Amino acid sequence: MGSSSEIEVVTMGSKTQQQNPTGELPAITDVYSASAYGDFQQLRSFVEHGGASVSLPDGNGYYTLQWASLNNFVDVAQYIIEHGGDVNAADNIHQTALHWAAVRGSIAVADLLLQNGARIEAADVNGYRAVHVAAQYGQTGFLNHIIATYGADYNALDKEGTSPLHWAAYKGFTDTIRLLLFRDACQNRQDNKGYTPLHWAVVRENIEACTLLVHTGTKEELFLKDSAGFTPFQLASDKGHRQLALFLSKAMRTHRNRVVDKIIRGNLGDKGCAPILFCIIVVLMILFTISVIAAPNLPKVTAMVGLWGWISLSFGFCSLIMFYRCSSKDPGYVKRADELDRNHDANDPLMSIDLNSSSWTGNWSQLCPTCKIIRPVRSKHCPTCKRCVEQFDHHCPWISNCVEE
Helix, strand or coil, X not given: CCCCCCCEEEEECCEEEEECCCCCCCCCCCHHHHXXXXXXXXXXXXXXXXXXXXXXXXXXXXXXXXXXXXXXXXXXXXXXXXXCCCCCCCCCCCCCHHHHHHHHCCHHHHHHHHHCCCCCCCCCCCCCCHHHHHHHCCCHHHHHHHHHHHCCCCCCCCCCCCCHHHHHHHHCCHHHHHHHHHCCXXXXXXXXXXXXXXXXXXXXXXXXXXXXXXXHCCCHHHHCCCCCCCCHXXXXXXXXXXXXXXXXXXXXXHHHCHHHHHHHHHHCHHXXXXXHHHHHHHHHHHHHHHHHHCCCCCCCCCHHHHHHHHHHHHHHHHHHHHHHHHHHCCCCECCCHHHCCCCCCCCCCCCCCCCCCCCCCCCHHHEECCCCEECCCCCEEECCCCEEECCEEEEECCCCEEEEC
8 A cells, every 4th residue: 555665654553554644645556545545436446347356355454344444434434335345354353344443433434334233342352342442542432422322331351351441541541531430330340460440540650540530439449459469559659650659648548537537427417527617616605605794703794895795696696607508508519310300491401411322522521420410511520529519619628518619
């Protein structure tokens, strides 16, 4: 398909795609180059006038349908299938056209292949399925499409025991990680090396991926050890990833203090420290009344002293009321899917979301893996409240509630 001095060779595993960096028209010499560059007329000419076959591999073992799938040429792929191309034909490493479509996220071609009998769970020599390849290349839209529409197994394991979540964490594709966690992908599964997705994110020092995995996980992953006996924190320290090691150490300390946290939060419900502060204010008001206003060594309460005392107590009562309202008021929680009123307005954007649809495109950061909702713009997830909050600014420990912007 051209000499290496004239084109740039982009490697994907053991297969290559040829591109012309100068912008000149590529040389179309056979059905393979015509399929790779989407030249439908030339392909027809080779087949109908030259008698070329689209069902045989080239010298490297690659099929015309693979090249068309890689570059999302639907009309070319349709023509190849109609003229004998096998949708399940595999190259030398057992990769099919669907594997190649996953590299570029070619959804239209994937639909065509699957509707014509392509096997969604076809695996190559490494055990990679289309879901693995999509995760390796960060093709989140493609991955979601084949999961939602064709039921692809997003927890599938390759021969090394790695799942798509392992690959997404290793490559640092946070959108793909968020989608897989949203789909309830197994987060604490260990591969043949004992690595969890968090281990692999640590290996590549993908800080954003580590943060996402820690915040959405059960914290059990922080203490799982690989085959060498390393936790993610120890692995980060061993590799000299100081910032990541500091983050993981802090997360582990927070998790170890959960016993104290349960004593405070468990006995006081979900209000946290707010009731303690509320009681302190009440006690101070009582002490003020006993020690100042009703003091036995104060023989005479003048009008000014009485006014001052009542004003002080009034402010105290008002502060208690405002404190209670701040700590108990809904800061703007976004309703979860199971909380939505099915009789609500059908035009509500949250009501129109089909969690099994394949229509999510673009802003994958709106997926909340914990609440299992597609949250509105500007809303964020509060790790303390474990809820998504509209216009979230921070969680205030003094009122045990979220504060909006």
